[in-house]
Amino acid sequence: MAKSEKLVEQAKGHFEVGEVLRGAVRGAYEVKIxxxxxxxxxxxIATDRRVIFYAKKLGGFDLESFPYGNISSFEQGKTLMGHHVTFHASGNRVSVKWLQPANEFADFLSAVKQGMNAKHVRSDAQAPAQNVVAGADVMLQLQQLGSLRDAGIVTADEFETKKAELLKRL
Structure with a gap:
């Protein structure tokens, strides 16, 4: 078993239930020892949910997880020593160089782009559903507020102020 395959197998122990491997590429990162x-x-590693950086070290491992929805950007390039990539997410970053082999890097990068695009599509698709839920919630609150007004618990002015505030949420 190649070293990168062994690392991937070890990293799979940290996958979430049902998480699927989409691509992996080995490389090197700089540390202070x-x-x-x-x-x-x-x-x-690119899965169907996130990018994972995994490295084995004496007596343990390093693991960093970047859910696709948190990745704000990534940089990539190539030198004589191989490809390099840096992911930026929520104030964190991981930078890996000497990514080999080139075909695995291409497959990995394709999987990352698909994951990032799918996350944006899901977010956009969920927005109307969230608006419908928010709209139903606002309507319920307006009905309750109307009942409070009719019962004399809130004044007509208080009702109109709160109604305008709630309608802005739609």
Whole structure:
């Protein structure tokens, strides 16, 4: 079993129930070990839900997870040593270089783009449903407020003020 396949298998132990592997590529990242700059090998994994960076180290591992909805941007490039990529998400970032082999990097990047696009499509598709729920909630609150006005618990002015506030939510 190749080292990258072994890392992927170890990382699968951290997958969520039903999470599906879409692509993986091995590379290296820079770390400080006892005050000295060092390079550690790891693997970037694209699943149907997120990008995972996983690296084995003496007595443990490093794992960083980037759900597609949290990825704000990514940078990629290529040098003589191979491809490199940096993901930015919610103030965090992971930068991995010397990504090999090129075909696995291409498959990985394609899976990431699909995941990011699917997340945006789902978010857009959910927006109308959320608006309908919010609209139903506002209508219910207006009915309750009307009942309070009719019972003399709130004044007509209080009712109109709150009604205008609720209608702005639609």
């Amino acid at each position: 006892m005050g000295s700059d060092s390079v550690r090998n790891g693997v970037l």
